[in-house]
Amino acid sequence: MSAQSYPGRRRTTWVIFIALCVFTFINLTPLIWAVLTSLKDPRDAFTIPPTIIFEPTLKYHIEVWTENDFVFYLMNSLIISAGTVFISVPAGSLAAYALSRIPRRSAGPILSALFTIRMFPHMLLAIPFFVMGTFLNMIDTYPLLILALVAINQPFTIWLMHGFFLEIPRDLDEAAAIDGCSNWQAFRIVILPLARPGMTVAALFSLLLSYNEFLFALILTGTDTKTLPVAIASFGGEDISSWSLSAAGAIGIMLPIVLVMLLLQRHLVRGLTAGAVKG
Amino acid sequence: MVRWQRGLWLFFLPSFGLLALVLLWPLSYAVYLSFFDYYLGSGERTFIGLGNYVDLLTEARLWNSMRTTIIIAFGSVAVEFLVGFALALALYRLHGSAKVFSVLLFLPHIVTPVVAALFLKWMLASNWGFVDATLLTFNIEPPDWLGDPVWAKVSVILADAWVFTPLVMMVLYAALQGLDTSLLEAAQIDGASSWNTLRHVIVPALIPAIIFVISIRLMDVFRFFDLIYVLTGGGPGTATETITIYTYQLGFRMLEVGKASALGVITLIVVAMLLLTINRGLNKAYRGGDR
Amino acid sequence: MTNRLSVTRKVKGATAALLLSSIASSAVAQDAIRVISHRQPALEYYTQQMIDALPEGRVSVELMPIDKQLELASITMSAESDAIDVLYLNDSSFRRFASNGWLEPIDDLWEKYQDEYDLDDFPQSVIDAVSFDGKIYAMPILTNTELFFYRKDLLEDAGVAPPQTMEEYMALAAQLDSARMAGTIMSLKPVDAALNEAHWYINAIGDGWFDANWKPIFNNAAGVEAITKLKEMSEYAPRGFTAHANDESTINLQQGLAAMGLQWFTRAAAMDNPEQSRVVGQIDWVAPPGGGARVANDGFAISAFSSADREEMFKMMAEAASKESMQEGAKYAMPPRLSVLENADLAQQYRWYPAARAALESGKAFPAMPDFNDVGEIVTRHILRAVTGEAEVQEALDQAAAETEELLASRGYYN
Known part of the structure; x- marks a missing residue:
């Protein structure tokens, strides 16, 4: 459509291609460097000139996963992320659908209110959350952190999904209503299948937020529910011999989410194209 | 209103019920506390009305940090938008290989912020950080990335841009995919230059996406914390x-x-006002995309 | 469609099951003693001793950076939650926690187990450091002091002795400073690192932080001179020193990028570790020139809100602080027990002990007030403004003093 259809523009395309290659490489240096650091002894990690050629060792990767309970923390992270996604996206989609079907003058203020919640500095919610958790005797349990993450994630999910549902013509649900469908049936049978790309996007962003969240995870979890980001931060302490470990842990923490990204990448672009950004 | 819409409020129930239970309470509690002199250590709190607000608004430190925030926020959103938009256009032009690039370019965004900050620190730390170590090898004297008041701001802006440009890129790239190609072709046939096509066809069509992504970024950049905390801790002095x-x-x-x-x-309040102004401005400038 | 629905249902079922099982499992595991601590080699060692002191599974330890640990502890304890049982505290945070009523006094247990664990072995100064308002609140675990690290090969080449005064130190830093090597390390990252560095200058050149009535005196003529000297010294510091904390300074020494400077005792062993260091055997130590560098006594305390058995916790801490345990722990940090500290073998085993003993003599602890961390937050901010040229030294210190006085007044110091 765009490039190939205009002959003589091949060269520009090549220039763009090469420029992108260079940019991507520079952009990824921090990651590449971290991978190299994770394969080095600390002595070689910080030198002038930078040590590029060295004998790689996997011992820090092995140590992180075998001696530091990282598998356990990964499980915690996965449970908490899955919990958050599976509560946040359905709940948010329902609300967003309703929001897209009520008159705009009522929907507007609700959306603004949701924004407001999002803008409040999250760190100030940490103390109230903790007080609440203590009161309910739920500190160091999965549901507490999941609920907290769902709550701070709701405004964004609703906002995102609202955009999708606006793109789906109202005539469709009205036709369903005329056919005798209830609200719920109309939503489930007619609307939901159309909103799937959007839900994938919402799920991906919920996943990113819940998998990567640090402050609430630090404060609301404990021995039993500690997540990967908290575990990895515990190495950032005094001793530089743990920096190779940090790097190894950091790479490890990225892998699952990179995998998910690779699987969902296509859906991400398609989903975003389908309407989220038109709200 | 049609009859079937009546039961619609039930749809709000799970989400808003949850928000009311889990978020509204902590939020109101935090707002409520703002009217008290409350030192966590003593456990006592005394109602002082607007005392905290008066205190804050009359001290130089708040205004100083506000100025710093605005510089850093606008700096990073500007960089993110320009670079992100350029990348999105480049990807749009590329077709086939775009997928690989978009995956690779998106990577920094999915790194856990705490970890991203660590990675960037290993790049920017003076002397033994990767950037310095490389430059020093070639006998180039690099600036003091994190220790000089001006460079520290630049570094922090670039750090934020490293993490969030991919998001901007992805949203705009997706929006470009949804572009009506007949418009582009019409422009080409009319012999419009690339710049004019961009300005008069592409950008106006992208306005909703641009508003979306700039709003999201501005909202979040004000809460921007992990990276600065790890990289400079707010220093040197109060520069960041x-x-x-x-x-x-x-x-x-x-x-x-x-x-x-x-x-x-x-x-x-500041962020809300800022967003409102910017959205109005953007909408007005382009006579409001589709709404 | 039905297919898809049943998948969703299965997923939902699985999530619910996971959630339920997680509640159940956490309820069972709750009775272990939860210890939280800052992560550094000495504390890794001593927390391991705690784990070993009780049957397996009784103790769970979480190590994290000090700032995160204090955040977590403050929030937990202000909510009077029993989520934390035992925690590591350094001297300044110890006083704050004790004065907030967040710690459990242990005098009765101290008396009861005095003989069994030979607790009289701790010198009075150490016991004072873990006491507040006449009550003992913590088990002393390590004494930490700042040492003056220097490259003996470079000093020998230059034909000079290690500096004994600040003037000598500065002259030497100027002499050794070159394009490739900084004259001295300086750790001025806010808050903790910068506060330690400033503490030294304020004591060695200035008159200290406060007068007897907790009125700030760090902005008097001597104090201004101290910070002016600190600013001048930063000419010879590695680039980026305003963002440097202990880690960065340690690396600069280890990689041969700086010739000397102030650093903690606990970093000394790392200089001789060939896995990390390029200057093995080339670093030597003396007490910091001019004296007055920081000395700190750190320990473990029991939370006032813990629901675990306090006697069991006390024994766990006492085991970790036993003579045998400290004998081995001496590698990582200075043991507070006299019998261990005065053991002549230590100096042979660990080259830095003679300097450490001297530093202990000439050093100074932080002012004994619960709010010194907060004071430090104010002071370091203004000192850094002075160092980076954002403000004049006098002006910055005056402002710091005014803010400090306001803070202390609000905390009831001058009533």
């Missing part, structure tokens, strides 16, 4: 002390929770 860093110092270091909450409310 943003409102969030200040909030953290007040709430978590000095345990002055009442004052910190008041600062949170002030932040919220």
Whole structure:
């Protein structure tokens, strides 16, 4: 459509291609460097000139996963992320659908209110959350952190999904209503299948937020529910011999989410194209 | 209103019920605390009305951190938007290989922020950080990335851009995919230059996406914390002390929770006003995309 | 469609099951003693001793950076939650926690187990450091002091002795400073690192932080001179020193990028570790020139809100602080027990002990007030403004003093 259809523009395309290659490489240096650091002894990690050629060792990767309970923390992270996604996206989609079907003058203020919640500095919610958790005797349990993450994630999910549902013509649900469908049936049978790309996007962003969240995870979890980001931060302490470990842990923490990204990448672009950004 | 819409409020129930239970309470509690002199250590709180607000608004530190925040926020959103848009256009032109690039370019965004900050510190640390070590090898004297008041701001802006440009890129790339190609072709046939096509065809069509992504970024950049905290800790001096860093110092270091909450409310009001103005401005400039 | 629905249902079922099982499992595991601590080699060692002191599974330890640990502890304890049982505290945070009523006094247990664990072995100064308002609140675990690290090969080449005064130190830093090597390390990252560095200058050149009535005196003529000297010294510091904390300074020494400077005792062993260091055997130590560098006594305390058995916790801490345990722990940190510290073998085993003993004599602890961390937050901010040229030294210190006085007044110091 765009490039190939205009002959003589091949060269520009090549220039763009090469420029992108260079940019991507520079952009990824921090990651590449971290991978190299994770394969080095600390002595070689910080030198002038930078040590590029060295004998790689996997011992820090092995140590992180075998001696530091990282598998356990990964499980915690996965449970908490899955919990958050599976509560946040359905709940948010329902609300967003309703929001897209009520008159705009009522929907507007609700959306603004949701924004407001999002803008409040999250760190100030940490103390109230903790007080609440203590009161309910739920500190160091999965549901507490999941609920907290769902709550701070709701405004964004609703906002995102609202955009999708606006793109789906109202005539469709009205036709369903005329056919005798209830609200719920109309939503489930007619609307939901159309909103799937959007839900994938919402799920991906919920996943990113819940998998990567640090402050609430630090404060609301404990021995039993500690997540990967908290575990990895515990190495950032005094001793530089743990920096190779940090790097190894950091790479490890990225892998699952990179995998998910690779699987969902296509859906991400398609989903975003389908309407989220038109709200 | 059609009859079937009546039961619609039930759809709000799970989400808003949850928000009311889990979020509204902590939020109101935080706002409530902002009217108290509350030092977490003593456990006592005294109602002082707007005392915290008056205190904050009359001290130089707040205005200083506000200025720093605005510089850093606008700096990073500008970089993110320009670079992100350029990347999105480049990807749009590329077709086939775009997928590989978009995956690779998106990577920095999915790195856990705490970890991203660590990675960037290993790049920017003076002398033995990767950037310095490389430059020093070639006998180039690099600037003091994190230690010089001006460079520290630049570094922090670039750090934020490293993490969030991919998001901007992805949203705009997706929006470009949804572009009506007949418009582009019409422009080409009319012999419009690339720049004119961009300005008069592409950008107007992208306005909703641009508003979306700029709003999202502005909202979040004001809460921007992990990266600054790890890279500079707000320093040198107060060169990179943003409102969030200040909030953290007040709430978590000095345990002055009442004052910190008041600062949170002030932040919220400032950001809300800012967003409103910007959205209005953008909408007006292009006679409002599709709404 | 039905297919898809049943998948969703299965997923939902699985999530619910996971959630339920997680509640159940956490309820069972709750009775272990939860210890949280800052992560550094000495504390890794001593927390391991705690784990070993009780039957397996009784103790769970979480190590994290000090700032995160204090955040977590402050929030937990202000909510009077029993989520934390035992925690590591350094001297300044110890006083704050004790004065907030967040710690459990242990005098009765101290008396009861005095003989069994030979607790009289701790010198009075150490016991004072873990006491507040006449009550003992913590088990002393390590004494930490700042040492003056220097490259003996470079000093020998230059034909000079290690500096004994600040003037000598500065002259030497100027002499050794070159394009490739900084004259001295300086750790001025806010808050903790910068506060330690400033503490040294304020004591060695200035008159200290406060007068007897907690009125700030760090902005008097001597104090201004101290910070002016600190600013001048930063000419010879590695680039980026305003963002440097202990880690960065340690690396600069280890990589041969700086010739000397102030650093903690606990970093000394790392200089001789060939896995990390390029200057093995080339670093030597003396007490910091001019004296007055920081000395700190750190320990473990029991939370006032813990629901675990306090006697069991006390024994766990006492085991970790036993003579045998400290004998081995001496590698990582200075043991507070006299019998261990005065053991002549230590100096042979660990080259830095003679310097450490001297530093202990000439050093100074932080002012004994619960709010010194907060004071430090104010002071370091203004000192850094002075160092980076954002403000004049006098002006910055005056402002710091005014803010400090306001803070202390609000905390009831001058009533």
